[in-house]
Amino acid sequence: MRKKIIGIVGCGAIGSSLTKAIVKDFAKEAKLCGLYDLDKHKAEILSRKLSGKPGLAVDSLGRIIRESELVIEAASANVSWNIARAALSSGKDVMIMSVGGVSGRLKQLRALAGKNNSRVYIPSGALSGIDAVKAAHAGRIDKVILTTTKNPLSFKGVKYIVDKGIKLDKIKKETVLFSGKARDAVKYFPQNINVAAVLSLAGVGESKTLVKIIASPGVSRNTHEVRVVSPAANIFTRTENVLHPDNPKTSFLAVLSAVAMLKHILEPVVIGT
Ligand SMILES: NC(=O)c1ccc[n+]([C@@H]2O[C@H](COP(=O)([O-])OP(=O)(O)OC[C@H]3O[C@@H](n4cnc5c(N)ncnc54)[C@H](O)[C@@H]3O)[C@@H](O)[C@H]2O)c1
Structure with missing residues (x-):
């Protein structure tokens, strides 16, 4: 199976958990092309934890978008729409965690993804049902x-x-x-x-x-x-x-929901609506 190339934007509680899942649980299905954070130090620390080297940390969002097939946004609602727009306009898929930033923009997301033959993934987060x-x-x-x-x-x-x-x-x-x-x-x-x-x-x-x-x-x-x-x-x-130990503003289930969505994207069998 060809590996999906993934870039992470935002290396906090959610970005770090997804990065670890990609490296540990989805090594056969996916490959990281880069980690980007406004605070480059955070991307470097995460890269070192995973590979012993800071090499996965990159210093531009543009590079992440250029090199990924799937861009995962786990940064901030202030930028999630711009990141989604840039990724979709380049024909890349995008997973959006800062959903508040795209609230009310479903039509625009559909139009952009449709035009560029790309997909948008929004995990359920801290909510069941x-x-x-x-x-x-x-x-x-x-x-x-x-x-x-x-x-x-x-x-x-x-x-x-x-x-x-x-x-x-x-x-x-x-x-x-x-x-x-x-x-x-x-x-x-x-x-x-x-x-x-x-x-x-x-x-x-x-x-x-x-x-x-x-x-x-x-x-x-x-x-x-x-x-x-x-x-x-x-x-x-x-x-x-239950709140996530790395960020008390984020629910643990929201982080796991993002991992489950990744599984949904990478695995051939999809369970649930
Ligand atoms: N969908 C959901 O259910 C759900 C649940 C919890 C959190 N969230 C959202 O997901 C996002 C990430 O959550 P978290 O708990 O990992 O937050 P966090 O604060 O632990 O991490 C966010 C990281 O993004 C970086 N960042 C901020 N602005 C950036 C930018 N413009 N470009 C690149 N990096 C930037 C920060 O430096 C930080 O390292 C937040 O917007 C949060 O509101 C969504």
């Missing part, structure tokens, strides 16, 4: 609600909370911080941006997907509940996420 949402959406969905519950301290520094004058350390019982459209949730709660964006892209879009964000003292796991009402099925999923 995306398979069922996709299946239900092949028919009709009447309602989608995402309820996210986190410890109040997870919302520290969020501008929306500061502007509303909410004192997070004074929250003693479950408190609804936001209830509205996914489009506004991703704007006001950047930490929640990926789950709301993935759910919107998989189903009825940002303006029809409803999001409720709750602060609850005493909880240590980021919990996401998805409720879907459709003629085919009523769906309810609940995911209690």
Whole structure:
């Protein structure tokens, strides 16, 4: 089997885990052509961990795009759309982790990928039930609600909370911080941006997907509940996420979901929707 050539953009918790998976678990199916991070030191450290040498670290995004067949973006929502656009325009496939940056751009992604004969992969991330949402959406969905519950301290520094004058350390019982459209949730709660964006892209879009964000003292796991009402099925999923040891803002399952998507891309048998 010919190996798929992969380039990684962003060498943090997700990029590092994917890089290790490519080298250790997918050595027969894939080959790394480079690691790029805004902080070159991080790419060099990761390269040394894998091969004992800094050689895989490259200093330009352009080089990653030129040399890869699949570009994996695991950097930031500020740049994910530009990276996806550049990769797709060069006829390369792209896996996008910073989904908030492409939220609302499904049409553009489809058009670019279609024109250049390339593909876009968006893992489910820290959310279960995306398979069922996709299946239900092949028919009709009447309602989608995402309820996210986190410890109040997870919302520290969020501008929306500061502007509303909410004192997070004074929250003693479950408190609804936001209830509205996914489009506004991703704007006001950047930490929640990926789950709301993935759910919107998989189903009825940002303006029809409803999001409720709750602060609850005493909880240590980021919990996401998805409720879907459709003629085919009523769906309810609940995911209690353990945080990733390398980045407490990222759920462990989101990292594993990216590895599972890679498996989906590289292996000949695909299981699940
Ligand atoms: N889809 C999901 O479910 C999901 C879940 C968690 C995190 N994420 C997103 O995935 C991305 C990566 O998450 P992480 O936990 O690995 O973050 P991280 O902070 O551990 O790592 C991000 C890395 O990207 C680098 N970086 C930032 N901007 C860059 C740029 N313009 N070009 C190149 N490198 C750049 C940083 O230096 C850092 O090393 C984030 O945007 C995060 O929001 C998605």
